[in-house]
Amino acid sequence: MTTEAFDERDAALSELLGIRSSIDNIDAALIHLLAERFKFTQQVGRLKAQHGLPPSDPEREKRQIARLRALAEDAHLDPAFAEKWFNFVVAEVIQHHEELAGNGVAGAAAASGGGAGGAPAS
Amino acid sequence: MTTEAFDERDAALSELLGIRSSIDNIDAALIHLLAERFKFTQQVGRLKAQHGLPPSDPEREKRQIARLRALAEDAHLDPAFAEKWFNFVVAEVIQHHEELAGNGVAGAAAASGGGAGGAPAS
Numbered sequence: 001m002t003t004e005a006f007d008e009r010d011a012a013l014s015e016l017l018g019i020r021s022s023i024d025n026i027d028a029a030l031i032h033l034l035a036e037r038f039k040f041t042q043q044v045g046r047l048k049a050q051h052g053l054p055p056s057d058p059e060r061e062k063r064q065i066a067r068l069r070a071l072a073e074d075a076h077l078d079p080a081f082a083e084k085w086f087n088f089v090v091a092e093v094i095q096h097h098e099e100l101a102g103n104g105v106a107g108a109a110a111a112s113g114g115g116a117g118g119a120p121a122s
Numbered sequence: 123m124t125t126e127a128f129d130e131r132d133a134a135l136s137e138l139l140g141i142r143s144s145i146d147n148i149d150a151a152l153i154h155l156l157a158e159r160f161k162f163t164q165q166v167g168r169l170k171a172q173h174g175l176p177p178s179d180p181e182r183e184k185r186q187i188a189r190l191r192a193l194a195e196d197a198h199l200d201p202a203f204a205e206k207w208f209n210f211v212v213a214e215v216i217q218h219h220e221e222l223a224g225n226g227v228a229g230a231a232a233a234s235g236g237g238a239g240g241a242p243a244s
Binding site: 008009012013015016019020022023024026027028029030031032033034035036037038039040041043044047048050051052053060064067068071072075076077081082084085086088089092 | 130131134135137138141142144145146148149150151152153154155156157158159160161162163165166169170172173174175182186189190193194197198199203204206207208210211214
């Protein structure tokens with residue numbers, strides 16, 4: 001490897017470290033936003049259980065997916081990826097609520113999410 | 123249903139709409155951050171391919187997961203959920219790059235991601 005090639009590789013490594021630092025910042029923001037989202041979906045679960053509101057709202061979920069796909073397109077993110085990501089988060093939230101219900105931890109909120117298919121996420 | 127119960131249900135519905143509006147705002151932020159993250163991982167892929175840097179860095183990935191679990195814990199998000207979510211995003215990014223490579227769209231960046239197991243996400 002020539003000195004020039006070595007320098008170029010060094011510069012690339014340095015650039016890589018910078019990009020990784022940005023990815024780390026973005027990931028931290030994503031985790032904190034997910035934590036906030038989770039708090040809101042727990043509120044939704046509690047509210048629905050307390051007031052006898054229908055646990056599931058498929059129309060709401062359809063609108064959410066359509067909106068997120070449009071936002072993704074505008075942001076140059078693959079809309080199919082955005083939809084898959086949304087479904088993953090919703091499924092995880094439901095599963096988490098079910099686990100809490102199984103452990104008897106979450107009370108009414110978890111009970112409202114159990115098996116209802118999308119309720120706590122909407 | 124008494125008038126009082128009806129009013130309470132109305133108040134609950136109104137509160138639900140407010141929470142949903144917050145969830146929608148958070149989801150929009152999440153989608154935009156994911157779009158930015160994706161742009162950065164594409165840069166990483168290109169850089170690694172151009173400069174013959176190792177495509178995969180399992181140590182980096184381990185550090186990322188440990189960090190995100192700690193951040194999740196501080197933010198009162200289930201750390202297991204955070205790790206699963208991270209793995210989902212990484213897997214999707216890799217799959218997306220592979221698809222682009224298959225279509226001949228992404229060139230060097232996609233090629234560096236193809237089958238390397240984690241490279242474009244780190």
